[in-house]
Amino acid sequence: MRLRLGPGAMVAAAFIGPGTITAASIAGVETGVTLVWAIVFSVIATLILQELAVRSALATDRDLSTLTRDFGAGRWWGAPLLMLIVIAIGVGNAAYQSGNLSGAGIGLNAAMGVNPKGVVLLSAAAASGLILANRYRWLERILVGLVGVMAVLFIGLAVLAAPRLSAQPAERLLPAFSSESLHLVLALIGTTVVPYNLFLHATAARRRWQGESVAEALQGTRRESFLAIVIGGMITVAVVVVAAALVSADTSEPALPAVMMAIEGYLPGGGAIAVGIGLFAAGLTSAIAAPVAASWAVCGALGWSTEPGSRSFKAVALLVVIAGTFFAIVTDQPAALIVTAQVTNALLLPLIALLLVAIANSRLLPDGYRNRGRQNAAAAWVLITVCVLAISKLIGALG
Secondary structure, three states, X not given: OOOOOOHHHHHHHHHOOHHHHHHHHHHHHHHOOOXXXXXXXXXXXXXXXXXXXXXXXXXXXXXXXXXHHHHOXXXXXXXXXXXXXXXXXXXXXXXXXXXXXXXXXXXXXXXXXXXXXXXXXXXXXXXXXXXXXXOHHHHHHHHHHHHHHHHHHHHHHHHXXXXXXXXXXXXXXXXXXXXXXXXXXXXXXXXXXXXXXHXXXXXXXXXXXXXXXXXXXXXXXXXXXXXXXXXXXXXXXXXXXXXHHHOOOOOOOOXXXXXXXXXXXXXXXXXXXXXXXXXXXXXXXXXXXXXHHHHHHXXXXXXXXXXXXXXXXXXXXXXXXXXXXXXXXXXXXXXXXXXXXXXXXXXXXXXXXXXXXXHHOOOOOOHHHOOOHHHHHHHHHHHHHHHHHHHHHHHHHHO
């Protein structure tokens, strides 16, 4: 079967945003490469959960939000669950959108000295234009292209900077975990295993493989998802490596500016341009994907049309863009907002993952496509790990 990139690349484009670049930069500066294990776990967890979401959607020819509504029909918790999805995905994505647009502005400002607020407005206009024009294929191709740009830039920088790691002390090179690093672990997980990506991937894959057999669609989407998500994970690891190799832990500068200055010092005349373009691409990809994902999730949960050309779809997506643009313009600390959103993502993840596992085991799916023992074991491993980390974070915050 010929590999066709699309929905999986959209997932990678959505999670490789400014939140990923910021969280990975902070992790690299503060802890070296000791938390790369958290990224590896996140990639594996993403592959497991996205496969559940896509299989459920393809086997039933229904969006994940529609399946959620059907799963909760007639149960007392059905309506509250749908409202939680609307609030968490819809309102949450507006917050993420502000970080996406701010990141695009920071990136192009660093690369070319362009006014960041102007970039925010132009990026918002580009996202709105794609939504209003209903050019779904354009959206896929743009995101695939931008993911390719990020891969070349960040992985290339990591290869150049990696030799410097040999001079680092052992405590910045060996895998480690401590209560002090829990916030960063959750941020790295939350920026990779993104709840709204489950809704985005399920709907995008269902539309992309419309008219083909479920078996062929599953085979194709598993292949391209694996490639795209692993490349996304490699980009995240690359940012950690660059930050760890070029910036000392005792720097007084915020992590992201420190990394950008260090790259410019390492590659004079081209370093800032490279990382700036990479950050702009990361912001723009997520700024396009986030409102689309929010609209599919919210419209499906409320029983509205999820067709990209419908008024309800465009209205929800544009509201996310408008709200995100407003906060991106008025906020003075985009980096703090970005990292907080990622931690919140990780805390919400256990509930969404549990819902997804329940749907994948339910009679909503035909017999041959329900979860089997091995799939449940893999999902349980992800769920238990994330729950333990989230509970530890809450206990630490309350204590």
